[in-house]
Amino acid sequence: MKTNHSTTWRTSLLAVFLLALMPQSLLSAGKYDNPDTLVVARDGTGEFRTVGEAVEVCRAFMEYHKVIFVKNGVYKEKVIIPSWLTHIEILGEDAERTIITYDDHANIYYPATGKGMGTFRTYTVKVQGSYITFRNITIENNAAKLGQAVALHTEGDHLQFIGCRLLGNQDTVYTGVAGTRILFKDCYIEGTTDFIFGPSTAWFERCHIHSKANSYVTAASTPQEVTYGYVFNHCRLTAAEGIDKVYLGRPWRPYAHTLFMNCELGTHIVAAGWHNWNNADNERTARYEEYNNRGEGAKTKERVTWSRQLTKKQAETVTIDRVFRQDNSWHVSLSE
Numbered sequence: 001m002k003t004n005h006s007t008t009w010r011t012s013l014l015a016v017f018l019l020a021l022m023p024q025s026l027l028s029a030g031k032y033d034n035p036d037t038l039v040v041a042r043d044g045t046g047e048f049r050t051v052g053e054a055v056e057v058c059r060a061f062m063e064y065h066k067v068i069f070v071k072n073g074v075y076k077e078k079v080i081i082p083s084w085l086t087h088i089e090i091l092g093e094d095a096e097r098t099i100i101t102y103d104d105h106a107n108i109y110y111p112a113t114g115k116g117m118g119t120f121r122t123y124t125v126k127v128q129g130s131y132i133t134f135r136n137i138t139i140e141n142n143a144a145k146l147g148q149a150v151a152l153h154t155e156g157d158h159l160q161f162i163g164c165r166l167l168g169n170q171d172t173v174y175t176g177v178a179g180t181r182i183l184f185k186d187c188y189i190e191g192t193t194d195f196i197f198g199p200s201t202a203w204f205e206r207c208h209i210h211s212k213a214n215s216y217v218t219a220a221s222t223p224q225e226v227t228y229g230y231v232f233n234h235c236r237l238t239a240a241e242g243i244d245k246v247y248l249g250r251p252w253r254p255y256a257h258t259l260f261m262n263c264e265l266g267t268h269i270v271a272a273g274w275h276n277w278n279n280a281d282n283e284r285t286a287r288y289e290e291y292n293n294r295g296e297g298a299k300t301k302e303r304v305t306w307s308r309q310l311t312k313k314q315a316e317t318v319t320i321d322r323v324f325r326q327d328n329s330w331h332v333s334l335s336e
Contacts, residue, residue: 269297
């Protein structure tokens with residue numbers, strides 16, 4: 001059969017032209033490029049066997065809400081939510097029976113380099129993307145007590161953890177980027193030393209904070225120019241049996257900000273309340289505040305003099321909207 005090269009060429013040119021007019025979203029469309037729920041099941045009854053596999057198929061910079069539903073099971077994996085993923089919800093079937101776990105710790109030794117792993121590589125889950133929600137799921141670092149071992153490491157903005165269990169020992173939760181905003185609501189968080197630490201702005205609402213050793217709950221590193229670091233509201237602080245000397249916080253960096261308000265503080269909280277990390281200079285800069293707390297650990301008579309008890313009027317200004325307000329002080333005025 002004789003080929004009409006002129007017709008073929010015109011057809012090809014038309015096809016290229018039509019492709020150029022098509023929205024990029026259609027050109028890159030794939031099986032999972034939609035708001036449908038993805039199902040993860042360790043026993044093979046879902047589309048994916050690991051959380052990481054489900055995360056990998058999600059489209060970059062989604063504008064719709066996509067749910068990854070994780071069935072009950074133990075998922076031993078290190079999960080990264082990369083910076084190009086947005087609007088994902090990872091929903092567990094049951095918070096106590098849907099568990100993401102790993103066991104890295106800071107002192108794992110690498111003969112090739114002669115160094116340990118270091119704190120910031122030990123995470124079980126690292127969230128770099130923004131507008132990410134975790135709900136009804138356990139994130140655990142179950143390493144032996146051989147060094148720092150992070151369960152949750154956050155870097156993204158507008159993150160939510162609702163009804164989650166965050167388990168570990170030293171350095172359980174690392175909120176890793178200044179200015180990012182994180183909500184923890186109805187969560188259980190446990191650890192030994194500095195088990196909630198970092199520079200982010202985080203609001204903890206109705207959370208259960210459980211100390212497993214005589215040590216420190218928080219180690220905020222709030223930058224000087226950031227008004228709010230950690231705000232705990234209507235939370236309950238408890239401790240394991242025999243634990244009786246726990247500080248509310250110590251400043252990882254000089255301008256650390258932490259506020260406990262309307263919280264129940266157990267007998268394990270020391271009378272002084274706060275620690276200066278063995279540096280008297282921190283007493284001039286650290287911003288440690290309390291308001292309307294209750295329980296044996298809430299008595300303020302012997303609190304360190306460099307902490308502050310808010311008045312009712314001052315406390316009324318501390319709202320989640322104000323705490324999460326965008327800070328525009330970093331750039332020049334547009335009128336200049």
